Amino acid sequence: MDLFAELKDAAVSKNAEGDFPDWLLAGVLEVANAPELHADQHELVELLLAQVRDYDTYAGAGCFDASVTADTIDRTLRLIRRQ
Template sequence: MSQVFADLKEAATDQYVNGELPEWLATPVLAVAGNPEKYGEKEYLVEILLEQVKDFDVYAEAGCCKWAYDHEDIARTLRWLEGEGV
């Protein structure tokens, strides 16, 4: 298993337990992290998802500049992983 999947599991768990990642996002992210056989050929998207989860902020769109990732970014990457909207 690639390290990116373990890192994604760790980041998603941390953001869910200690951060503000909602359960409705944490659940599919953890499903990706736990399924490297299905998503191994899309590891580049898993790497993007990892960065988005690590830098997740509920208020990413607030203010004049976007400096973090929000739920829409993560949801979009999850759709790409499922082959939707690519």
């Protein structure tokens, strides 16, 4: 599976679990469905994939919590769109 298909699969799965917000899913799918626009941003798309996989609604609640917040993913999406 290629990087963009993995990103789409991870985001759709997280959303189906019920805690990944629809507005965030829309932004991730915008990137995942346009590999021709983002092919030169491989590292950022890999980062986004890792963040989607580590997303947790309650991120930051624990002292050593390594999960990712919606804000973190949103910042990465903005970086991808700017380039």
